[in-house]
Amino acid sequence: MEELFEKFTHKYSNDMDKAIHKSDEQRSFRNPVLFVFLGDKSIEASKKVYSYINKTLDNGAGILFFNVFSEKKFEESNVFNFNIPYDKENFKGLRKSIYDKLYYDDEILTNLNKEIVKVKNKILEQGEEFASFEKINIAVVTRADDELNILVPEITLLIKTKLMQNFLITACDLYTLIETKAQDENDEFNRGALAVSFFKEVNFFQSSNFKYEKEIEVFDGNRKLAVKWDKPIFELVYILSDVNKKGVVTRNSLEENYNIISYISLIKNRKINSESYYDIKNKIYDDNIFRRNISDENGELTLATAGLSVIKRPNSAVSMAVLSCVYEDMLNTLKDTSAIKETDILFELGLDEETINNKMKKCMPEDKGVEDMMAIMTIKSRIKGDKVTLKEAERELYDNMCEKFYEVNFKEYANEKLSSMNFKAAIGEAVEKIARKQELGVYAAYLCTRDEEIIDTLNNRVKEYEISMEKLQNHIDEIYEGDIKRPSFFKSLLGKEEILRDIKGQIFNEVYSRKIEILKMQLKCTYIKNCIEELSNLNAYFGELIEKLTKTKEKIHRYTLELIRENDNYIGQNIREYYEGIVKEKLLGLKEKFGKRFYFKEEFAGDLYDIIKAGTDEIVDRLQEMCLKYILTEKEFSMSFEDELNERTNISTSSYDREISTKDEIFKNLCTILESNSISKAFIIDYNVTKYEEKYFFGDYSSDFIKYAYNFDKQSKSCEIGYIHERRATGIEKLSLMGGFKIKDLIYYKNSVKYYEAALKEGYKLHG
Known part of the structure; x- marks a missing residue:
């Protein structure tokens, strides 16, 4: 289900970006750029940078990616993949074996050359x-602890050699990613040893006296030419760690680093329009100036790092907050059965008195009644004695023939008819019918299967029947025990036939007619009890359906909270509270237009019963479409970043008797967030480091917010401050660049040197 949420939030965010930024200046690269990702541990970085480039740059389709991997790869347009397989079992000799494989396996070297030519x-x-095709920028990205990075010099120089044939300038930067979190102590040891090996090699190929000359350029016919190089390979070496300069691993820290690679590439290669830099005081990024300012006077390698803060309207969290409110309202609408009458439910179930009476009539013999019992032959023609009870009179006249006739022709017949009824199917179909009706629904079906309300009513009716049967039986017993009614003197003159007819009338009209009434009530009781049993059996099934709906509500709520938490506390404040009020207002309008239970119409969520049996994904999908069509398109969701935040920040002032936050206060808080979130992504010992910093804002300088943020930093920071002016409707981004530290200043390096030294003593072959 999280994939559904992600797809929904991405669609809304993209639609909002397109809608809000219709007049935005499109970002684009001035020069072609080639991204080279080296090693399996950099594949995720490759995917993220690829996604950013293709989403945000109007010429992103012209940017190429070259992934060198052993196991993992990803395939997209303009993505080239080259596989270097190697044996991972011999960890001690792993790095050297990869190095040797490149030089001694002619097939790999030949194929690598061919693939680079394709690129x-x-x-x-x-x-x-591109506006300019004289220069190409190459960004090489690798993880410090990836064994394939032993080939960074060879692969980079081979690419540069091939590209220098067609481009006047080939600028190349190295981005080294560090992940400090290890699975266990052994993993920490191995990764630390690999990382230090690579850092030592970086120091080597970035030294001023570095020289390289080896035959690695291969042509058809096994012709090999030497690749020569006599200066540092890279213009700049960036370190991007999951631990920032405060020693904190932030949420989504690795993904932040992948975005930083994209932003640094943008700032180096951005196409500048004539209107973009109209402020002569503005600091324009210059790669040469930055490199010169971070360099060491003794020529020792100095490194750079960066931090990035992106502040914009939290579209993903907003869309999920809206979905959460809509889903909750749909569930509450489903559960609202206050307008549904109990009599209506009983009618739907076929358990109203009229329907049951009609069904029980069918169980009774149509062609037989009390009148037919009159034809039963008597075994005696007269009754002896003056005081004779009706029970004795029946026995003398009929023995047990009346009882047998009743048992066979009424009781057995009726019970046989009743047992032939398919209670399970009848009740199942009735409950399913309730579940499918828009005005009733799944929750109504669930309620009528619970041991409350409907079932209570049915149980009460059974008790009433049982009381009535008991009364009738007592009455029968009284009649049986009473003396027979002697005929009047006039009737006695007519003869014994008239006397017998009178006694028979007492037996059949006063006793067996009541027994038939008892039988009818017994049938009703049995029928209702069977139906109650089947309703109870169905309760577990419908309970599971309701549980599915409830759990989905919890999933939506949990995912919404996660998205809200991903934002800074200040940016993410009051999202649920603010949009809940807006959504309720929009839903009222929809209910007025389409009806109170509009959710269950086909154009909205539809028939929940059929959908929910397969899961709730389709319900969520339909509600998401509803949100995109009827709610998220409303004007309240199209406000600028500053205005939306201002409204949301001040939503609770009246409730809590607080003062309204001014725009200046909001902007000041946002500046603080921008600064704290853009701290550099390298954990270093900085007391002996001469740091050089530059900070850049990305945004529309005509907006109040970026002017405030730019001037705020100008006044409070001692470093260089600049802005990248872009016609943008909302949001602001801040990129901090810092350099001047050395490899030995990295705390990760300092902590891992012991692993490297121990590995060498244990016979690890860590270099080529």
Whole structure:
């Protein structure tokens, strides 16, 4: 279900970006860029950067990706993958074996050359996508602890050699990703040893006296040419760790680093429009100036890092908050059975008195009644004695023939008819019919199967029948025990036939007619009890359906809270409370237009019963479509970032008797958030580091917020401050660049050197 949520929030965010930023200046790269991701541990970074580039750049389709991997890869347009397989069992000799494999396995080296030529040819086809085609920027990305990074010099120099044939300038940067979290102590040891190995190699190939000359450029016919290089390979080496300069691992820390790679690439290669830099005081990013300012006077390698803060309207959290409110209202509407009469439910179930009476009539013999019993032959023609009870009179006249006739022709017949009824199917169909009706629904079906309300009513009716049967039986007993009624003197003159007819009338009209009434009530009791039993059996099934709906509500609520928490507390405040009021208002309008229970119409959530049996995904999907069509398109969801935050921030002031936050206060808080969230992503010992910093805002300088933020930093920060002016309707981004520290200043390096030294002593072959 989380995939459904993610798809929904992405669609809404993308639709909002398109709607709000219709007039926005599109971002684009001035020069072609090639991203090289080296090692399986960098594949996720490749995917994220690819996604960012293709979503946000109008010429993103012209940017190429080259992934070098051993097991993992991902395939998209303009993504090239090259596989270097190696044996992972011999961990001690792993790095050296990869190095040797490249140099001694002609097939791998030949195929690598061919793949790089394919990449180059594809880049050359993209010329029309870029304003300038004289320069190409290469961004090499690897994880410090990935064993494949031993080939960084070879692969980078081979790519540069091929591209230098067609481009006047080939600028190349190295992005080294660090993940400090290990699975266990052994994993920490191995990864630390690998990372230190790579850092030592970085120091080596970035030194001013680095020289390289090896035959790795291969042509058809096994012709090999030497690749020569006599200076540092990379212009800048960036360190991006999951631990920031405060020693804290932030939420989504690795993903933040992948975004930083995208933003640094943008700031280096951004196409500048004529109106973009109209402020002569504005600091324009210059790669050469930054590199010069972080360099060491002794020529020792210095590193750079960065931090990124993105503040914009929390669209994903907003969309899920709306979905959460809508789903909850749908569930409450489903559960609202106050307008449903108990008599209506009983009628739907076929358990109203009239329906039961009609069904029980069918159980009784149509062609037989009390009149037919009159024809039963008597075994005696007269009754002896003056005081004779009706019970004795029946026995003398008929023995047990009346009872047998009643048992066979009424009782047995009726019970046989009753037992032939399919209670399970009848009640199941009736409850299902209730579940499918828009005005009743699944929850009404669930309620009528519980041991309350409907079932209580039915049980009460059974008790009433049982009381009535008991009364009738007592009456029968009294009649039986009473003396027979002697005929009047006039009737006695007519003879014994008239006397017998009178006694028979007492037996059949006063006793057996009541026995038939008792039988009818017994049939009703049995029928109702069987129906109650089947309703109880159905309760577990319908209870599971309701549980599914309830659990889905909890999932939506949980996912919404997660998205809200992903935002800074200040940015994410009052999201649920603010949008709940808006959603309720919109839902009232929909209910007025389409009816109170509009959710259960086909164009909305539809027949929940059929859908829910297979799960609740389709219900969520339909409600998401409803939100996108009827609610999230309303004007309240199209406000600018500043206005929306201002409204949301002040929603609870009247409730809590607080002062309204001014725009200046809101902007000041946002500046604090921008600064704290953009701290550099390298944990270093900085007391002996001469740091150089530059900070850049991305946003529309004509907006009040970016002007405030830019001037706020200008006055309070000692570093260089600039802005990248873009016509943007909402949001602001801040990129902090910092450099001047060395590999030995990295706390991760300092902590891992012992693993490297121990590994060498244990016979690990960590270099080529």
